[in-house]
Amino acid sequence: MTTAATGLADRLRDLLGPDRVLEGDLARSLYSHDGSIVDGACGLVVLPETTEEVSACMRIAHAAGVEVTPRGSGTGLTGGAVPLGGGLVVSLARMRAMDEVDVANSCVWVQPGVLNLDVSTAVAHLGLHYAPDPSSQQACSIGGNVGTNAGGPHCLAYGVTVQHVMGVEMVRPDGEVVMLGGVAPDPPGYDLRGVVVGAEGTVGVVTRVLLRLTPLPPDVRTMLLDFTTVADASAVVQGVIAEGVIPAALEMMDRNMTLAVEEFVHAGLPTDAAALLLVEVDGTEAEVTTATAVVERVAREHGVRTVRVARDEDERALLWKARKTAFGAVARVKPSYYLHDCVVPRTKLVEIMEAIGEITEREGVMCLNVFHAGDGNLHPIIALDRSDPDETARAMRAGDQIVRACVAMGGTLSGEHGIGVEKREYMPLVFDHDDLEAQACVRRAFDPSGRMNPDKVLPTGTRCGEVGLADAQVPEGTWI
Amino acid sequence: MSTGWTPGVPAPERDDLNTCVQCGLCLPHCPTFRVTGLETSSPRGRIAAMRAVQAGDAPVQGDFTRFTDECLACRACEAACPSSVPYGRLIEAARVQVEANRPAAERAGRRLAIGGVMGHRRLTRLMGWGLAITQALRIDRLLPRRLRFAAPRVTFRGMRRPLAQSSGDGPTAMLLTGCVMDIAFRPVHQATLDALVRAGYRAVLPEGGGCCGALAAHAGERESARALARARIAEMEQADVIVADSAGCSAHMRTYGHLLADDPGWAARAAAVAAKVRDAVEIDAPPGRPVEGRIAVHDACHHLHAQGIGPEVRRTLRAAGATPVDLGDGGRCCGAGGIYNVLEPEMAATLGEQKARAIIATGAPVVAVANPGCAIQIANHLTALGSDVRVQHPLEIVD
Numbered sequence: 001m002t003t004a005a006t007g008l009a010d011r012l013r014d015l016l017g018p019d020r021v022l023e024g025d026l027a028r029s030l031y032s033h034d035g036s037i038v039d040g041a042c043g044l045v046v047l048p049e050t051t052e053e054v055s056a057c058m059r060i061a062h063a064a065g066v067e068v069t070p071r072g073s074g075t076g077l078t079g080g081a082v083p084l085g086g087g088l089v090v091s092l093a094r095m096r097a098m099d100e101v102d103v104a105n106s107c108v109w110v111q112p113g114v115l116n117l118d119v120s121t122a123v124a125h126l127g128l129h130y131a132p133d134p135s136s137q138q139a140c141s142i143g144g145n146v147g148t149n150a151g152g153p154h155c156l157a158y159g160v161t162v163q164h165v166m167g168v169e170m171v172r173p174d175g176e177v178v179m180l181g182g183v184a185p186d187p188p189g190y191d192l193r194g195v196v197v198g199a200e201g202t203v204g205v206v207t208r209v210l211l212r213l214t215p216l217p218p219d220v221r222t223m224l225l226d227f228t229t230v231a232d233a234s235a236v237v238q239g240v241i242a243e244g245v246i247p248a249a250l251e252m253m254d255r256n257m258t259l260a261v262e263e264f265v266h267a268g269l270p271t272d273a274a275a276l277l278l279v280e281v282d283g284t285e286a287e288v289t290t291a292t293a294v295v296e297r298v299a300r301e302h303g304v305r306t307v308r309v310a311r312d313e314d315e316r317a318l319l320w321k322a323r324k325t326a327f328g329a330v331a332r333v334k335p336s337y338y339l340h341d342c343v344v345p346r347t348k349l350v351e352i353m354e355a356i357g358e359i360t361e362r363e364g365v366m367c368l369n370v371f372h373a374g375d376g377n378l379h380p381i382i383a384l385d386r387s388d389p390d391e392t393a394r395a396m397r398a399g400d401q402i403v404r405a406c407v408a409m410g411g412t413l414s415g416e417h418g419i420g421v422e423k424r425e426y427m428p429l430v431f432d433h434d435d436l437e438a439q440a441c442v443r444r445a446f447d448p449s450g451r452m453n454p455d456k457v458l459p460t461g462t463r464c465g466e467v468g469l470a471d472a473q474v475p476e477g478t479w480i
Numbered sequence: 481m482s483t484g485w486t487p488g489v490p491a492p493e494r495d496d497l498n499t500c501v502q503c504g505l506c507l508p509h510c511p512t513f514r515v516t517g518l519e520t521s522s523p524r525g526r527i528a529a530m531r532a533v534q535a536g537d538a539p540v541q542g543d544f545t546r547f548t549d550e551c552l553a554c555r556a557c558e559a560a561c562p563s564s565v566p567y568g569r570l571i572e573a574a575r576v577q578v579e580a581n582r583p584a585a586e587r588a589g590r591r592l593a594i595g596g597v598m599g600h601r602r603l604t605r606l607m608g609w610g611l612a613i614t615q616a617l618r619i620d621r622l623l624p625r626r627l628r629f630a631a632p633r634v635t636f637r638g639m640r641r642p643l644a645q646s647s648g649d650g651p652t653a654m655l656l657t658g659c660v661m662d663i664a665f666r667p668v669h670q671a672t673l674d675a676l677v678r679a680g681y682r683a684v685l686p687e688g689g690g691c692c693g694a695l696a697a698h699a700g701e702r703e704s705a706r707a708l709a710r711a712r713i714a715e716m717e718q719a720d721v722i723v724a725d726s727a728g729c730s731a732h733m734r735t736y737g738h739l740l741a742d743d744p745g746w747a748a749r750a751a752a753v754a755a756k757v758r759d760a761v762e763i764d765a766p767p768g769r770p771v772e773g774r775i776a777v778h779d780a781c782h783h784l785h786a787q788g789i790g791p792e793v794r795r796t797l798r799a800a801g802a803t804p805v806d807l808g809d810g811g812r813c814c815g816a817g818g819i820y821n822v823l824e825p826e827m828a829a830t831l832g833e834q835k836a837r838a839i840i841a842t843g844a845p846v847v848a849v850a851n852p853g854c855a856i857q858i859a860n861h862l863t864a865l866g867s868d869v870r871v872q873h874p875l876e877i878v879d
Contacts, residue, residue: 093517328562
């Protein structure tokens with residue numbers, strides 16, 4: 001390490017003590033990864049516990065001019081929490097405090113290291129829950145959810161993270177603490193929460209989040225439908241929503257995925273089906289009964305083989321476990337996976353599934369599909385062994401073609417995982433030059449020195465005022 | 481490719497390491513990660529560290545040893561892992577490597593405690609008498625805190641208490657007498673023998689008897705563990721059913737087949753014994769007496785995570801008329817972890833206190849604990865908090 005970096009470590013150690021500053025080679029290497037296949041380089045790790053400590057760390061980093069990457073649980077799938085240039089990782093994993101629930105306003109302030117599922121568990125006795133439920137909800141942190149604007153199966157009816165974040169407290173790159181939003185439904189001034197949610201750590205470090213809590217539905221019914229063709233299952237997805245029923249969740253799983261998952265959960269999933277739909281409807285008892293009838297009728301019109309309704313909470317939990325552990329279960333097939341979460345209009349589900357089948361077959365890679373069918377948010381998981389360079393190259397090529405196919409069908413790059421490193425070079429597929437430059441300017445307004453999680457989200461070369469200005473001679477000091 | 485593993489000693493296998501996709505779903509289930517929030521004290525982090533050593537990017541000594549030592553081997557991560565990463569097998573192999581690289585002086589103390597004493601029945605009993613004397617004279621208060629919290633209560637009467645075998649006609653069930661169980665938990669042994677008789681078995685004890693080798697295996701002392709396994713197999717293989725009333729022992733004996741798989745003389749015998757192993761709470765005996773009221777249930781990691789045992793304990797208590805009460809902490813480890821509480825006293829104390837508080841919060845007068853390490857740790861932490869909740873094996877409660 002350089003002398004400057006050593007000085008940085010000394011100052012951080014003076015602030016946090018030796019146990020909360022990690023400098024060892026092996027420890028740093030563990031913070032050079034997240035849930036994706038992106039490899040990075042981490043220079044130093046700090047684990048602050050309070051807003052004041054985060055602010056102090058950021059001031060020290062600002063003075064030293066080092067790059068900063070915030071990290072929650074490190075379950076992200078696009079490399080968002082992976083430091084690329086040997087900078088400082090600010091792990092929020094020890095910031096796990098929750099305030100008292102504000103029952104009157106159905107909300108609660110939490111620190112960013114609190115795990116998603118722990119929020120719902122902690123407020124269940126009040127008849128409330130935190131609605132966005134990423135599949136990794138048992139492990140992922142609220143801070144990470146805010147960073148990626150995370151989704152989840154139940155976001156079809158309830159909305160994604162941004163709809164459930166009422167306010168954030170954030171430490172800016174220079175250490176200043178700012179408060180955006182709050183309990184009031186429409187705080188005056190620009191609504192900058194929308195900039196922070198989904199910014200993937202590029203505008204500051206979120207240190208507290210005011211979460212909206214949602215009443216637990218009085219009644220829930222979970223159904224598993226199985227089909228002999230993907231087209232039939234897709235038709236049911238469209239048909240149910242066309243009937244005016246928005247299920248709480250509407251998930252699809254193809255045969256490859258079902259095989260891998262069933263081996264782990266033993267939920268009695270029909271492994272010979274071409275596609276499974278997991279449908280959950282909630283509301284009052286009458287609403288649930290009506291919605292269930294609609295789902296069953298539409299399913300029968302499209303040749304459903306069996307309709308399995310979860311009899312009790314245990315069976316419901318088992319079916320959801322099958323869905324929510326799907327990514328991890330891929331290791332039964334290959335040691336790694338390459339995953340996109342692009343989105344297509346619901347009406348294009350059949351076409352895109354066929355296209356994915358053709359692409360992966362052409363490249364000779366195995367693809368497993370499990371996704372939020374209700375909002376067209378795909379998760380084609382390409383299983384691969386990274387020690388096989390040829391297979392890795394084929395997997396990358398297949399992923400690339402899938403993304404392009406989605407965009408060509410009127411879709412977009414990401415539904416919920418964020419852009420991170422993995423998808424940033426695709427940004428020009430959906431944004432033109434001016435769009436990207438406008439986004440770079442927003443980023444620069446929050447982070448003038450460009451040290452916050454650099455090289456994430458926006459493609460390389462996109463800098464506020466830098467893109468396309470090579471030829472134009474702009475006088476120094478000109479505001480661009 | 482050069483690797484950081486010491487050659488000629490078992491190491492984590494590449495295929496096992498490859499089953500981890502770094503999804504991180506294990507993190508919240510890991511008790512040490514829950515305390516520290518550090519990737520270095522998480523299952524995913526430890527596996528990544530093993531991969532780094534495997535790739536030759538890190539040495540076994542130093543940080544890798546520290547990260548490995550901090551693991552409780554509770555295997556809560558294993559039950560949570562959708563890829564079924566064989567974490568228990570990985571961490572045991574990593575520990576063999578760690579022990580092979582540990583400085584001799586440091587290693588000697590560990591060996592003395594694990595292989596040296598627990599491996600020999602006479603020495604174990606001698607240690608028992610030593611504890612009984614120091615505790616009777618109350619000079620155990622002079623011991624360092626870490627040893628006091630790891631030491632069971634041992635009495636002269638308990639050490640001498642004879643065990644009654646049965647002479648019935650049913651199939652033969654042989655009870656593992658073990659090491660710690662034999663000096664500090666003979667009432668549990670008696671309750672188990674009684675339950676076996678009620679279940680229609682001819683309940684017998686082995687000639688000789690001794691440690692199953694679990695403590696040695698968990699600490700990376702593979703050869704000691706194998707020697708102890710052979711001794712137990714030779715003593716117990718004639719029985720129809722082999723019963724252990726300690727969760728750690730039943731879980732370990734079920735791995736005898738794997739432990740001796742590369743020993744041609746013993747592999748088949750080991751696998752046959754492993755298949756006959758039953759934990760005491762699995763024997764499904766009718767209750768010996770009615771029990772009323774609430775009973776808190778602590779799930780030993782080697783029950784819940786290693787063997788999927790949990791409902792059995794509750795069923796046993798319910799059959800006697802009691803109301804089992806869960807602790808509401810998701811079955812988190814109590815921090816005993818074999819001799820973990822001696823080696824990593826700070827982490828063990830944090831977890832032990834958390835567990836004791838969760839037990840007290842249930843308001844139940846008794847907590848059912850089916851593993852000696854947990855029983856010692858929990859009893860000591862309950863006492864330290866001034867609680868009078870009693871710690872008993874589930875079969876003891878219904879005996």
